[in-house]
Amino acid sequence: MGFKDFFKLNLEEQFGMPSDHLEGVAGYQYNDYFGVRIKCNEGYIRLEDSQEHQTILPFNQITQVNFITWETTFTKAVSPLTAGIVGGLIGGDAMAVVSAIDAKGQTRTEKVKVENAVEIQYHPKGDLRTVKSLIFRSRLTRNDTIKWANTLCKYANLPAPQYITSTQKPQGTTYL
Secondary structure, X not given: OOHHHHOOOEOOOEEEEEEXXXXXXXXXOOOOEEEEEEEOOOOEEEEEEOOOOEEEEEHXXXXXXXXXXXXXXXXXXXXXXXXXXXXXXXXXXXXXXXXXXXXXXXXXXXXXXXXXXXXXXXXXXXXXXXXXXXXXXXXXXXXXXXXXXXXXXXXXXXXXXXXXXXXXXXXXXXXX
16 A cells, blocks of 8 residues: 555545644554544544554544644663764774773653644543543645645544644543
């Protein structure tokens, strides 16, 4: 299934949004590819990863669609190999060994911010008291992403998508 396959295929059948996973789907990492299709006639959205594993979310479980500013901080281990290569380029063999040893056990932080991420809030199956979120970065243009979200809201019988800034978004961890 190619990139073009996720664009509008048939007005009465489905709309697709190629995207990158930000958070909310168990078993997937930040930036994993997802195709998110609105299956109008079947009454659900379908998430499909690059290995074509599919997850279904019925329209009747979706409560809200939002555009949000998504922010997170990642802590990553420093690679001794990379540090050794850089040290070797700067100071030769001895510096390469010292840099690699020094990097072992060190971490670095990286802050990531995504403007206009798409958040789909939903009730897990059988639990109307809990609201969870799926958050994606669209690979479409801003206007096409807005059209996609409006189409989802239309077929899921929801109000129009809201634009929520990071100061309005509830703070804390999101669990699926």
